[in-house]
Amino acid sequence: MKLANERVAARSVPIVKELDSLLSRLDHLAMVPGFAPQRRLAFARALQVYAELGPQSPLAPLPEEVALADLLLYADFYPEDGQLTLIEQLRDVITEHIPEEERVWLDSLKHSYIDLVEVRPSQPGSRRRQLRSIGNGRVYEIPGDSLDRSIETGQMLLTRLVREPGDPESPLAVLAGPLLLLSAEDARTLYEETGAERREMEVVGGSFELGDWPEFAKRFGHILLRNFARMRFAALVEAVGEIRYRTPEGLPHFYVMALYEHHEYTFIAGGMAELEGWREESPLRINVTAGSKKLRRFLFPAKGDAAEGAEQARITVTATELYVECDSRERLDVIKHSLAAAFGFSLHFRGEVMQPPARQVTTEELSTQQPLTVVVSHEEDRALLNAFLETVYLEWADRESPVLGGETPRHAVRTSAGQAQVAGLIDDMERCDFGLLRSGVAAFDYNKLRAHVGLC
DSSP: OGGGTSOOEEEEOOOOHHHHHHHHHHHHHHTSGGGHHHHHHHHHHHTHHHHHHGGGOSSOOOHHHHHHHHHHHHHTOOOSSSOOOHHHHHHTOOSSOOOHHHHTHHHHHHTOEEEEEEEOOOOTTOSEEEEEETTTOOEEEEEGGGSOTTSOTTOEEEEEEEEOSSOTTOOBEEEEEEEEEEOHHHHHHHHHHHHHHHHHHHHHHTOOGGGSHHHHHHHHHHHHHHHHHHHHHHHHHHHHHTOEEEOTTSSBOOOEEEEEEOSOHHHHHHHHHHSTTOEEOSSOOOOOSSOOSSEEEEEEEBTTBOOTTOEEEEEEEESSEEEEEESOHHHHHHHHHHHHHHHGGGSEEEEEEOOOOOOOOOHHHHTSSSOOEEEOOHHHHHHHHHHHHHHHHHHHTTSOOGGGTTOOHHHHTTSHHHHHHHHHHHHHHHHTOHHHHHHSSOOSOHHHHHHHHTOO
8 A cells, every 4th residue: 555655645726716605605504503413423424534533543634635524514415403405505595695606506516426536648739637537437527727737647536526517418527626646556445445335335235226436426425535544544554564663873673572581591592503594693792791601692684684783683592581682573473483482381481572662753754755764762772671671570570480490589589598599590680681782781770679579
């Protein structure tokens, strides 16, 4: 879906003066207090996706989406409380004079509908541009100056066209203002998703009267708007998933992490050295406060590139822990399955984190052609690590530890021997702190853990 990589183009074009005046009159009727509940109902249908999420919605409707919803209200909506449609109400107005040049547009507007159209090639010497509906192949001919030169042949538009007064079979039409521009691929997706929904409605209702595109678009044009909004949200999710997180040095930032506990260092480290796809980092590029003889790191190189700094994942094995770091939850799942197959119950899972650092990212940034790159500072990284380690280690105090023979650290410290063993464990964890392994600065205050288990 290209909406994730292309800026959603939306604009409004000038409206024929008489039609514009007519729309203003309809808008005035729509704002009458007695019509307010019906107006809310119409907007809830047309802008359903945004309305359901309310203030929590990461996207607001485009002004052109709102304008198309207005047009649905003016020309397509049948009130559910017995009131006349807005067009019928306007026809019955006797308190003010409506010029005939405006009134002649009423019938054309009444029979118009939201449509998905393709911009056709301009004809030499013609003062008109052709648009073709992908719903039923209908061809519209609009004034040539309605669309600026930036809208190219083949561009798809979600818009509303109003037939010029006169011959009802004439292809001559005008744009009613708002345009939503889509790629051919996105337009096809929108049309197919709407078509599938239409067929489902026909099957459930036991009637195939919706098979005619103009009738369907007239009665259910809000479904086109709703599906367009869904595509915007799907594109946003896709774009967020494609964000590339980098360290200040330009390397991939491994915000996805998992921690295991073990008591078989030789077996685990030796097994990692034999695990397919992984290579050992030598010499170690790690800063630790006091060093540790039991410390090995393994890298998973980026596909097709085993150069230094191009890894997709890291695994660090310490005397009693195993850290996994990678760049996506999907990759973490693959690594976890691989570790389970290789080491079985020798590894004891302690926790994981898969949320990147919180960052305000605008939809405009996500709409650029290339995936967005976000640089995660060392301070943000340490905050992420601290939150992860605090959760895991404070829970560790009350979980059975393989290093302690199945006892919990809190229970083990009740004896002098247990105190010494737990203190030694925490000292070793501190020497190989996850933050030290990543950036050379400790990420967790181990005195908090010592106090938590009862050592001080």
